[in-house]
Amino acid sequence: MGLVVAVASLLVPAPSRVLAQDVPGIGQAPSLSNYLLAQANSDPDEVLYELVNAYLEAGNLEQALATANRISDPLSQSSALSDITETYAEVGNFDQAFAVVNKIEDPKVSSEAFDAITEISRNLESQN
Secondary structure: OOOHHHHHHHOOOOOEOOOHHHHHHHHHHHHHHHHHHHHEEHHHHHHHHHHHHHHHOOOOHHHHHHHOOOOOOOHHHHHHHHHHHHHHHHHOOOOHHHHOOOOOOOOHHHHHHHHHHHHHHHHHHHHH
16 A cells, blocks of 8 residues: 555546556555546656656666656657666666666667666676
């Protein structure tokens, strides 16, 4: 139930119709789901992007990636994948970081994500 509250607190300003199906356990809180659905925004990609970041904050990188893959807007999806790439790099999983960065379609976002991986790698090496 904690993830539902965390996601809801992030999404109250801009929730969407997709929320009820994307947040595990939301069926356990019918009044919350009704409230969020009543506040529904017409841009599901924006909400999916917020969900990606909520999953990242919760440490659920696999769910973040699955959610990012559902974003239809190429730039929004690229930004979400970039966030996931950086998170994988921050936890030292560089193989997965590179696998995700290769899925980024926008060249500028992809380049920035590669730069972020390099910077994170340098920072981790200097700490050791």
